[in-house]
Amino acid sequence: MTVLSRKERDRQLRRSDILKAAEHLFALKGYHEATIRDIAKEAQYATGTVYLHFKDKDALYFALLEEKMKSLQVTIKEKIGQVKDTRRKLEIFVQEGLVFFEKNQDFFRIFISEGNELLSERRILKSPTGLQMQEYTTSLLKEAQEQGVVSRDFDAGQIAEVFTSIIKTIIQRWLEEKKEKNDNLIDLSGVILRLFLNGTANK
Amino acid sequence: MTVLSRKERDRQLRRSDILKAAEHLFALKGYHEATIRDIAKEAQYATGTVYLHFKDKDALYFALLEEKMKSLQVTIKEKIGQVKDTRRKLEIFVQEGLVFFEKNQDFFRIFISEGNELLSERRILKSPTGLQMQEYTTSLLKEAQEQGVVSRDFDAGQIAEVFTSIIKTIIQRWLEEKKEKNDNLIDLSGVILRLFLNGTANK
DNA sequence: TTTAATTGTGAACAATCGTTCATTATTTAG
DNA sequence: CTAAATAATGAACGATTGTTCACAATTAAA
Numbered sequence: 244m245t246v247l248s249r250k251e252r253d254r255q256l257r258r259s260d261i262l263k264a265a266e267h268l269f270a271l272k273g274y275h276e277a278t279i280r281d282i283a284k285e286a287q288y289a290t291g292t293v294y295l296h297f298k299d300k301d302a303l304y305f306a307l308l309e310e311k312m313k314s315l316q317v318t319i320k321e322k323i324g325q326v327k328d329t330r331r332k333l334e335i336f337v338q339e340g341l342v343f344f345e346k347n348q349d350f351f352r353i354f355i356s357e358g359n360e361l362l363s364e365r366r367i368l369k370s371p372t373g374l375q376m377q378e379y380t381t382s383l384l385k386e387a388q389e390q391g392v393v394s395r396d397f398d399a400g401q402i403a404e405v406f407t408s409i410i411k412t413i414i415q416r417w418l419e420e421k422k423e424k425n426d427n428l429i430d431l432s433g434v435i436l437r438l439f440l441n442g443t444a445n446k
Numbered sequence: 447m448t449v450l451s452r453k454e455r456d457r458q459l460r461r462s463d464i465l466k467a468a469e470h471l472f473a474l475k476g477y478h479e480a481t482i483r484d485i486a487k488e489a490q491y492a493t494g495t496v497y498l499h500f501k502d503k504d505a506l507y508f509a510l511l512e513e514k515m516k517s518l519q520v521t522i523k524e525k526i527g528q529v530k531d532t533r534r535k536l537e538i539f540v541q542e543g544l545v546f547f548e549k550n551q552d553f554f555r556i557f558i559s560e561g562n563e564l565l566s567e568r569r570i571l572k573s574p575t576g577l578q579m580q581e582y583t584t585s586l587l588k589e590a591q592e593q594g595v596v597s598r599d600f601d602a603g604q605i606a607e608v609f610t611s612i613i614k615t616i617i618q619r620w621l622e623e624k625k626e627k628n629d630n631l632i633d634l635s636g637v638i639l640r641l642f643l644n645g646t647a648n649k
Numbered sequence: 650t651t652t653a654a655t656t657g658t659g660a661a662c663a664a665t666c667g668t669t670c671a672t673t674a675t676t677t678a679g
Numbered sequence: 680c681t682a683a684a685t686a687a688t689g690a691a692c693g694a695t696t697g698t699t700c701a702c703a704a705t706t707a708a709a
Contacts, residue, residue: 250676275478279667289688291669300667356559397637401619405641408615412607434600438608442645453706482697492658494699503697655706662699669692676685 258296260286265307270349273356274304305370308357311350312372315343320379329390332383333440337410337432344414345428351418355411380407393443406439461499463489468510473552476559477507508573511560514553515575518546523582532593535586536643540613540635547617548631554621558614583610596646609642 264286268277279300283290297303319339323332344351357373380403387393393402413431467489471480482503486493500506522542526535547554560576583606590596596605616634 278665280665290667291689292687294668295686401616401637404615404619405612408611409608412611413604416604416607434604438645441647441649442641444644446644481695493697494659495657497698498656651709653706653708655704657704658700658702660699660701663697665696666694667692668694669690670688671690672688674685674687676683678683679681 254296257288257292261288261293261296261303262307262310265303266311266349266353269304269307270352279303307350308353308370309372311347311354312370312376315340316372316376316379318343323383329383329387329392330440333387333392334432334436336380336383337435338429340410341414341428341432348418351414355415377403377407391445392440394445397443402443405442409435409439457499460491460495464491464496464499464506465510465513468506469514469552469556472507472510473555482506510553511556511573512575514550514557515573515579518543519575519579519582521546526586532586532590532595533643536590536595537635537639539583539586540638541632543613544617544631544635551621554617558618580606580610594648595643597648600646605646608645612638612642 261282264282265277268281268285271277272281279293280290282303283293286293293303297306319336322335322339326332326335344354357370381400384393384403384406385399388395388397388399413435414428417426417428417431464485467485468480471484471488474480475484482496483493485506486496489496496506500509522539525538525542529535529538547557560573580603584603587596587606587609588602591598591600591602616638617631620629620631620634
């Protein structure tokens with residue numbers, strides 16, 4: 244039993260080596276220009292070893308996407324669950340997003356290129372967790388509308404997408420200018436909340 | 447003279463045939479999955495003919511990007527130039543953007559996938575016109591800050607990116623839900639301006 | 650009409666990629 | 680320690696791509 248468990252543990256270790264290398268290379272070069280050979284080499288395995296853990300390149304990409312998204316989702320839902328105030332919930336949403344992406348900058352690059360670029364036939368199957376997050380954000384904003392924090396004039400789904408796109412934009416800009424300034428990303432949560440809450444407030 | 451001019455005119459016609467096919471296929475499949483063979487076939491030429499007009503695939507892609515961006519830029523600058531009121535300028539900025547992308551939906555898909563996806567080494571040379579547009583938007587917002595329309599608390603460049611990202615997000619959502627609803631895109635300019643101007647107003 | 654120049658064509662080339670699989674190395678069981 | 684099972688390897692395969700170029704067709708010049 245303890246033997247089998249070590250085997251399985253080793254296996255997960257190799258799997259996560261490969262995922263880590265994939266994250267780095269997909270972020271650096273994009274899906275198409277990152278090759279399985281690259282990824283295997285960076286993870287210090289032979290090409291074929293990748294296929295012992297993932298069915299094909301797509302499966303590797305989606306596994307990466309799903310696992311990271313899941314971890315973001317779990318964190319956010321957990322922290323928000325401990326709180327009642329709607330405005331505070333939105334605050335936590337932003338802050339936890341910033342903290343997560345400051346720690347996962349490679350993944351952020353993959354994350355923002357999702358939804359765009361590859362609307363090609365292949366990528367019709369969107370990330371399930373990504374869709375869940377979108378629904379969750381929408382539900383948060385519906386709640387905010389009921390509480391009078393956000394105006395009912397807006398479509399909740401529409402506002403949800405604007406909300407996340409503001410967050411993404413601010414992060415992206417921070418990443419590009421990080422060299423010059425050395426602010427913490429978390430310090431930008433105030434700007435984001437002000438922009439969004441004033442923008443969506445009742446007139 | 448008249449002969450040479452007809453020759454040149456024919457040549458431009460073929461060039462724009464190819465650009466049109468490229469626009470369609472890059473939008474549909476993305477840069478990597480759209481092949482020169484595809485593009486040539488859709489434009490009803492042989493593969494090699496594409497190379498009589500464009501040095502390589504990259505040059506074709508950038509020519510497309512530059513020509514469309516240029517036309518958007520010219521339209522916007524011209525319309526805004528006829529006006530003094532700052533708030534009205536921002537209104538025109540949004541409205542002309544919506545009109546342009548409603549007419550150029552294929553190009554919009556290419557446009558939004560720029561900046562993201564392909565940060566790979568290859569695409570370090572961003573579209574010059576794209577950068578000009580970014581600078582122009584920033585200058586508009588600096589003016590808005592001087593006029594007291596937008597709070598001076600914000601960094602103009604940061605706000606400029608948020609502004610365009612809100613516009614992009616609203617357009618993207620409209621494209622996805624166009625089947626069900628049949629609003630005109632232009633009708634959404636009010637929502638965008640309200641979100642942005644309230645969001646960035648003085649406290 | 651005949652010849653020269655230009656333009657269009659698509660088969661062929663070279664490079665690269667995802668994926669497989671025969672072989673080798675390693676681990677487990679007896 | 681030996682044999683069976685499992686895992687890792689990387690060369691090889693087939694498919695696809697961007698690009699070229701020898702040839703054909705078309706147009707211009709004489």
